[in-house]
Amino acid sequence: MATTLLLDPGVLSENPVLELYGWTAVEVRGGLAVLPRRDQWLQALGSGVEAVGLPSRVAGGDFPQAVVHLQKGRAATQEGLSTAWRNLGLGGRLLLVGGNELGIKSAVKRLGEELGQAGDLLVNRARSRVVSFERTQHSGPEPPTPPEIEVEGGGEVFTLQSAIGVFSADRVDRGSRLLLDHLGVVECPTRILDMGCGIGVLGLAALRRWPGATAVLADVDRRAVGAATQSAADLGLSERCQTSWWDAVQEKPPSSNCDLVLVNPPFHTEKKVDLDPARAMFRSLVQVLAPGGTALVVANRTLPYEQQLGGIGRLRMICDEAGFKLMEVHRS
Known part of the structure; x- marks a missing residue:
């Protein structure tokens, strides 16, 4: 699975993580996971992971690194990226992780164009990728509007x-x-x-x-x-x-x-x-x-x-x- 790529050497720093739609990184580095699905939230809490159910519940963090798991729907990924960007400190790392079947290449290209940076390919194997972007003064990904x-x-x-x-x-x-x-x-x-x-x-x-x-x-x-x-x-x-x-x-x-x-x-x-x-x-x-x-x-x-x-x-x-x-x- 794409999530296991986060555990490759050199992908995560030793610092706490804000993680959207997963908890693999938070489990090993600490921090906060955003898990809208109750079943995943319960499993994460059972593993000792701190988690909330909504991106809006992330209260003005200043994380040194954030992970967003690519979602099937583009809008959900965009909401995750927007939340991660807002809660990263300057110079922090935004990691986008996902498989080819979900369109990771296209998602990385869209995000790079929006942020004005190419991104750093950290891992590319098992038909999945982890790509890192640096938190700058750029306003970041626009949050989508709920219909x-x-x-x-x-x-x-x-x-x-x-x-x-x-x-x-x-x-x-x-x-x-x-x-x-x-x-x-x-x-x-x-x-x-x-x-x-x-x-x-x-x-x-x-x-x-x-x-x-x-x-x-x-x-x-x-x-x-x-x-x-x-x-x-x-x-x-x-x-x-x-x-x-x-x-x-x-x-x-x-x-x-x-x-x-x-x-x-x-x-x-x-x-x-x-x-x-x-x-x-x-x-x-x-x-x-x-x-x-x-x-x-x-x-x-x-x-x-x-x-x-x-x-x-x-x-x-x-x-x-x-x-x-x-x-x-x-x-x-």
Whole structure:
């Protein structure tokens, strides 16, 4: 993996590190890691690493070195580079690390053009690179602006704050769209859990549809949770909405006795298919659903979830279209 290149001789100095989207360097040199994913944050804390969930939580540091792990999305990488640059002392080193499959060569070229320096190639092996840039008086990489998205639900349109680096940051994904279109199959719930809420599309739409309901919106990505929290406030829903930064695999569910659970589970970790978070969410349904409660689960048509869901309660296929399936689980 590209991260192991940081441990090559001469790559890191002996000084503390600010590390964005990883903790390999902080584990050996000390400092602070920025880890938006709750699962990674928990693992880092278990290893004795100091970590925060958001780039904005880095409080005016003056680090001698910073590491940014190249991200799949360009905007997330840009946010990491901007945060690192702002928190480096003059003459400090900014290390960009990543693999060829993520476009490290192009990312290094863009950053070099933006900073007006070529960068120093420290390591080039295993189809990955580590490149160093010097912190100068240059203003540095511009931070990206989080987008807003429009959501149609219940015959109305409303706007949600999105976040850099989250799933489907600039539009409602097709799975959520399908579930939104079929919310009407449920009759007036009072206690809702949006499990894997992202920026809150499903949970906030449900609260607008049913003004007598309360909801907990939970997600593994701290950036998504922050956006959902902001949108709930913007829409005047804060009194009926709680948000939770939550990892389904390692932690207990953040709510119970729910009569409606909305689930659009992730099935990728970076580029790999990973069904563990979805299966952990399904196991949590046993603890979360009240007797007579309903879970609406949307998923890619090819994913093999029916057997596990059928063991929780009565399973009904609501629809199968455009590559996605919507299932209802009713707990007796």
